[in-house]
Amino acid sequence: xxxxxxxxxxxxxQSCGGTIARAVREGEQAVVLxxxxxxxxxxxxxxxxxxxxxxxxxxxxxxxxxxxxEACGLLxxxxxxxxxxxxxxxxxxxxxxxxxxxxxxxxxLRADDHVVVTExxxxxxxxxxxxxxxxxxxxxxxxxxxDHVAADVAFxxxxxxxxxxxxxxxxxxxxxxxxxEDTSGxxxxxxxxxxxxxxxxxxxxxxxxxxxxxxxRSQLASIWQGADWRAALRAYAERVTPDGxxxxxxxx
Ligand SMILES: [Zn+2]
Numbered sequence: 001x002x003x004x005x006x007x008x009x010x011x012x013x014q015s016c017g018g019t020i021a022r023a024v025r026e027g028e029q030a031v032v033l034x035x036x037x038x039x040x041x042x043x044x045x046x047x048x049x050x051x052x053x054x055x056x057x058x059x060x061x062x063x064x065x066x067x068x069x070e071a072c073g074l075l076x077x078x079x080x081x082x083x084x085x086x087x088x089x090x091x092x093x094x095x096x097x098x099x100x101x102x103x104x105x106x107x108x109l110r111a112d113d114h115v116v117v118t119e120x121x122x123x124x125x126x127x128x129x130x131x132x133x134x135x136x137x138x139x140x141x142x143x144x145x146x147d148h149v150a151a152d153v154a155f156x157x158x159x160x161x162x163x164x165x166x167x168x169x170x171x172x173x174x175x176x177x178x179x180x181e182d183t184s185g186x187x188x189x190x191x192x193x194x195x196x197x198x199x200x201x202x203x204x205x206x207x208x209x210x211x212x213x214x215x216x217r218s219q220l221a222s223i224w225q226g227a228d229w230r231a232a233l234r235a236y237a238e239r240v241t242p243d244g245x246x247x248x249x250x251x252x
Pocket of ligand 1: 007008011145148
């Protein structure tokens with residue numbers, strides 16, 4: 001069984017949905033575990049979160065969860081949603097929203113984020129012990145979004161804490177950042193200690209991925225800022241293959 005860690009409801013499928021489709025086609029079991037799938041835990045939406053919901057046409061939290069159920073179903077993967085709220089829905093210990101501006105989304109981790117990282121690390125260790133995957137894929141943290149960096153740090157810590165029990169760990173390049181931004185600096189830093197692995201995909205794998213990504217209909221316009229996401233993903237998939245074809249790049 002392979003486990004794919006997703007910071008938000010959409011990241012693993014957008015970033016390595018082709019790899020998931022290929023694994024399932026080859027007879028592997030795959031589970032996508034979304035870390036920040038929780039809601040505000042009874043608090044009302046902070047102003048920035050309310051604006052985001054209005055922009056995406058979201059009436060409730062369940063819409064995004066159902067989109068993920070559909071996406072994972074299209075890939076033939078199982079799915080798990082952990083109850084950690086993403087940064088938009090988090091409050092600091094003084095009751096202030098963690099995120100008020102766009103810059104907050106990409107700020108360095110703060111003390112209260114590190115508390116979240118510790119809790120996520122423990123949850124990931126428990127899920128790995130329970131599911132016993134042969135490989136776990138986690139985000140590289142490209143783009144510097146707080147939740148992606150937190151997920152990356154928690155993943156690395158959980159693997160280190162598991163020691164001899166740890167399965168094979170691989171890091172995927174986060175979308176949309178890997179496809180749309182100049183992340184070469186971050187990528188180079190991150191990849192210094194790791195080896196790139198090119199996951200070659202068939203057209204069938206690719207079609208399967210695109211169908212799954214399309215399920216995140218409330219999110220795509222916002223994430224890709226109106227750009228043609230199919231074209232952007234395809235350009236990336238063609239760029240990372242040294243000799244033609246389609247692929248996703250991960251690091252071992
Ligand atoms: Zn994300």
